[in-house]
Amino acid sequence: MSLIHCLRALRGIVTRELSRFIHQRERFVSALVRPLVWLFVFAAGMRSTLGLSPTPPYETYILYEDYITPGLIGMIQLFNGMQSSLSMVYDREMGNMRTLLVSPLPRWFLLAAKLVAGTAVSVLQAYAFLLIAWFYGVHAPPEGYLALLPALLLAGLMLGALGLLLSSFIEQLENFAGVMNFVIFPMFFMSTALYPLWKIQESSPLLHTLARYNPFSQAVELIRFALYGQFNAYACAYTAAALVLFLGAAVIGYNPSKGMMQKKGGKQ
Amino acid sequence: MNTSTALFIDNVSLSYGEKPALDHVSFSVFPGECAILLGPNGAGKTSLFSLITRLYDTREGAIEIAGFNLKRQSTQALGQLGVVFQQSTLDLELSVESNLLYHADLHGLSRKRARARIQEELERQHMYERRREKVRQLNGGHRRRVEIARALLPGPRLLLLDEPTVGLDMPSRKAIVDYVHSLSAEQNIAVLWATHLVDEIFDTDRLILLHKGKIRLQGNLRQALERTGTPDINAAFQHLTQEEK
Numbered sequence: 001m002s003l004i005h006c007l008r009a010l011r012g013i014v015t016r017e018l019s020r021f022i023h024q025r026e027r028f029v030s031a032l033v034r035p036l037v038w039l040f041v042f043a044a045g046m047r048s049t050l051g052l053s054p055t056p057p058y059e060t061y062i063l064y065e066d067y068i069t070p071g072l073i074g075m076i077q078l079f080n081g082m083q084s085s086l087s088m089v090y091d092r093e094m095g096n097m098r099t100l101l102v103s104p105l106p107r108w109f110l111l112a113a114k115l116v117a118g119t120a121v122s123v124l125q126a127y128a129f130l131l132i133a134w135f136y137g138v139h140a141p142p143e144g145y146l147a148l149l150p151a152l153l154l155a156g157l158m159l160g161a162l163g164l165l166l167s168s169f170i171e172q173l174e175n176f177a178g179v180m181n182f183v184i185f186p187m188f189f190m191s192t193a194l195y196p197l198w199k200i201q202e203s204s205p206l207l208h209t210l211a212r213y214n215p216f217s218q219a220v221e222l223i224r225f226a227l228y229g230q231f232n233a234y235a236c237a238y239t240a241a242a243l244v245l246f247l248g249a250a251v252i253g254y255n256p257s258k259g260m261m262q263k264k265g266g267k268q
Numbered sequence: 269m270n271t272s273t274a275l276f277i278d279n280v281s282l283s284y285g286e287k288p289a290l291d292h293v294s295f296s297v298f299p300g301e302c303a304i305l306l307g308p309n310g311a312g313k314t315s316l317f318s319l320i321t322r323l324y325d326t327r328e329g330a331i332e333i334a335g336f337n338l339k340r341q342s343t344q345a346l347g348q349l350g351v352v353f354q355q356s357t358l359d360l361e362l363s364v365e366s367n368l369l370y371h372a373d374l375h376g377l378s379r380k381r382a383r384a385r386i387q388e389e390l391e392r393q394h395m396y397e398r399r400r401e402k403v404r405q406l407n408g409g410h411r412r413r414v415e416i417a418r419a420l421l422p423g424p425r426l427l428l429l430d431e432p433t434v435g436l437d438m439p440s441r442k443a444i445v446d447y448v449h450s451l452s453a454e455q456n457i458a459v460l461w462a463t464h465l466v467d468e469i470f471d472t473d474r475l476i477l478l479h480k481g482k483i484r485l486q487g488n489l490r491q492a493l494e495r496t497g498t499p500d501i502n503a504a505f506q507h508l509t510q511e512e513k
Contacts (some may be wrong), residue, residue, distance in 0.1 A: 005376030012373025104347035
């Protein structure tokens with residue numbers, strides 16, 4: 001395995017994912033509509049009922065729309081990560097995955113490249129959302145938009161790795177509905193995407209604990225601080241650790257001798 | 269390490285739980301040879317292909333591709349392998365060329381080399397003019413041609429085809445059968461072709477008959493007929509696959 005071979009393979013996988021994304025305009029539109037509905041409808045409705053005192057990274061009172069925006073970026077990346085895993089299951093059922101896995105490269109590299117490709121798509125989606133949000137009146141400091149990029153990459157990789165891990169367990173496309181109910185929704189609602197931790201603590205200490213240790217919360221906080229040009233070291237370390245854990249488990253899941261692929265042997 | 273064989277399968281077994289799918293299977297395929305892996309549905313052909321393509325690990329026995337052990341030297345081994353899967357694995361929304369470039373990237377070919385190889389392989393099958401068309405616009409036979417071209421792009425020493433003509437009309441089937449046979453004869457590529465359609469066999473082919481996970485016969489057509497005492501391959505196939513019923 002030479003470096004140039006790896007780079008070419010990475011180029012191929014990322015280009016394919018991006019061109020598929022560009023060709024599927026409905027996917028792009030629906031990826032944007034979801035967070036925009038939350039921003040335009042939910043956030044507008046909740047604005048008057050949810051008082052937010054200034055907590056870092058915010059230095060002053062903010063509108064709920066400002067608070068929820070990083071959470072909605074996280075939502076875009078969470079859905080994208082799950083969508084990538086859905087496409088992996090689809091590819092495996094349809095056979096496309098086999099052409100990837102039969103390539104003369106280590107499996108961990110192929111999975112990591114697939115992850116990078118999915119993350120690239122989610123970064124595009126996040127910036128498109130921020131552009132629309134800017135016209136709606138959600139403004140972050142200019143340097144924040146630049147500082148956001150590495151945070152989006154790390155958060156996207158972590159959530160994509162989670163999707164990858166789930167895809168190694170999901171045997172059929174039909175089972176994916178369960179992922180929506182048991183992974184996406186609990187992760188999203190038990191997080192700091194919609195309400196700050198201290199607000200959750202007021203109503204339920206258990207929920208507060210769950211939200212605090214939810215990796216999605218840390219990804220959202222990483223994004224939130226980055227958007228305001230600040231670095232949240234704890235959230236960054238937590239997200240990176242979750243990435244290593246999820247990716248490691250996904251590589252084992254796709255290992256032909258150790259993981260789920262072997263257990264699935266009989267189901268062709 | 270056996271470098272003279274393109275594919276060396278040594279005493280391979282596989283079972284799904286209690287149910288054995290492959291039972292001590294051993295055979296070799298040599299360069300320039302077209303080996304037909306013949307067997308009815310459920311004989312174990314797809315299981316064997318899943319092991320050769322390393323979708324599953326070989327737990328019992330060993331597989332070598334061009335002398336590289338699939339388990340210990342998997343990337344080198346897979347680098348010598350071209351595969352046409354039973355189901356089409358092309359991206360329908362992308363052009364023929366984009367599909368092939370993606371595959372060339374996965375095999376580490378430079379853009380220049382990839383374009384030259386794409387032209388070479390597509391021209392050989394009269395598909396070069398259609399390289400900019402979306403795969404969705406191609407018929408089943410033409411899609412298969414693209415998949416064969418794709419499998420050949422990196423210049424493999426072993427070409428695996430898993431029932432590639434299923435669902436195709438007669439002229440498309442004949443074109444593919446003739447073309448693949450010419451590859452082994454003219455380009456010294458070893459071909460392992462899984463099928464249950466006996467009319468795809470040439471007299472010069474080597475037959476490997478798999479039934480219920482076991483090899484029932486290895487040899488050419490004449491040897492198969494002699495051994496079974498049957499007048500044609502259809503009867504021989506019936507004889508060998510029904511003897512245990």
